[in-house]
Amino acid sequence: MRISLQFGVLLALGIGDASAAGGPDCTRPFTLALHDHGLLYSPDTDSGIDKDFADELARRSGCEIRVSLMSRARIWKLIESGALDFSLSGITNEERNQYASFAWYFSDKYYLLVRKDAGIHALSDFERGDRFQLGVIRSFRYSDSANHLVDTLSAENRVSLAGGLEPLYQALILKRIQGMIIEPFDYPAIDEKKIRDVTTIIEFNDPAVPHGLIMSKKALSAKQREKWRALVDAMRADGTVRRIFRKYFKPDLADSMVDFQMPPP
Numbered sequence: 001m002r003i004s005l006q007f008g009v010l011l012a013l014g015i016g017d018a019s020a021a022g023g024p025d026c027t028r029p030f031t032l033a034l035h036d037h038g039l040l041y042s043p044d045t046d047s048g049i050d051k052d053f054a055d056e057l058a059r060r061s062g063c064e065i066r067v068s069l070m071s072r073a074r075i076w077k078l079i080e081s082g083a084l085d086f087s088l089s090g091i092t093n094e095e096r097n098q099y100a101s102f103a104w105y106f107s108d109k110y111y112l113l114v115r116k117d118a119g120i121h122a123l124s125d126f127e128r129g130d131r132f133q134l135g136v137i138r139s140f141r142y143s144d145s146a147n148h149l150v151d152t153l154s155a156e157n158r159v160s161l162a163g164g165l166e167p168l169y170q171a172l173i174l175k176r177i178q179g180m181i182i183e184p185f186d187y188p189a190i191d192e193k194k195i196r197d198v199t200t201i202i203e204f205n206d207p208a209v210p211h212g213l214i215m216s217k218k219a220l221s222a223k224q225r226e227k228w229r230a231l232v233d234a235m236r237a238d239g240t241v242r243r244i245f246r247k248y249f250k251p252d253l254a255d256s257m258v259d260f261q262m263p264p265p
C-alpha cells in the first residue's frame with residue numbers, strides 16, 4: 001500500500017483553515033479508509049477520485065486525517081463500532097442509517113455486465129435461468145432493482161462473493177459467473193478487449209443512487225458531522241467536486257454524476 005497523504009505538513013503550513021473559521025474541530029487526528037475500486041481508488045497507482053477527495057478534505061479542514069486501505073466489509077464494521085471516523089463513496093440503507101451519516105457528493109447508476117454467450121437479454125432472464133451465477137463484491141449494496149436481484153439469487157445460492165472487482169472479472173472471463181454489477185467507475189476495466197469482447201451491458205431501470213462521505217455516529221457527534229457535511233457541501237458549491245470528477249470522466253458524464261437532487265442528511 002502506498003497511501004502517503006502528508007496531512008501533517010498541510011496542517012503545519014496552515015493551508016487548511018476551516019477549523020479557525022468555524023469548520024471541523026481538529027483537536028484529534030481522524031481516520032479515513034479508502035477501498036480498492038476502479039477509478040475511486042487504485043492502490044497500484046495510489047490515485048483515484050476518493051484519494052483526491054480525501055486530499056481536499058484534509059486541505060480544507062486543516063485536520064490530520066490518517067488514511068488507510070481496507071475492504072468494504074471491514075470499513076462498514078469499523079464505522080459501526082466507532083473505530084473508524086470516515087470512508088468515502090458510500091450509499092445508505094435502513095440498517096446503515098442506524099450507525100452512519102452521509103454527506104452526499106455524487107450520484108450514479110448501476111448496470112448488469114453479462115456474458116454474451118449466456119443468452120441474457122433482460123434482468124428477468126437472469127432470474128429465470130437457474131444455471132446463471134451472479135458475482136458481487138462482499139458487503140456491497142446497490143439500487144433497488146439490483147438489490148432485489150442479489151437478494152433473490154442469494155436465497156438460491158447463486159451469488160459468488162469477492163473482495164474486489166478483479167476476481168469478479170476473472171470469474172466472468174472463465175465462465176464461473178455469468179454476470180456482475182458495475183458502476184461508471186468500472187468502465188476502464190470493461191474497455192479492456194478481453195472483457196469487452198465477451199460481455200454486454202443491461203441497464204437497471206432505477207434512478208441514480210446518491211453516494212457520499214460516510215461518517216460514524218459513534219465516533220463523531222451530531223455537531224461534528226454537521227460541520228463535515230458543510231465542508232463537503234462547500235466543495236460541491238464551488239466546483240471542486242466537479243473538477244475532481246472531470247479529471248477521470250468526460251465532462252458530460254462527470255456533470256451528470258455531480259448534478260443531482262440532494263437527499264435528506
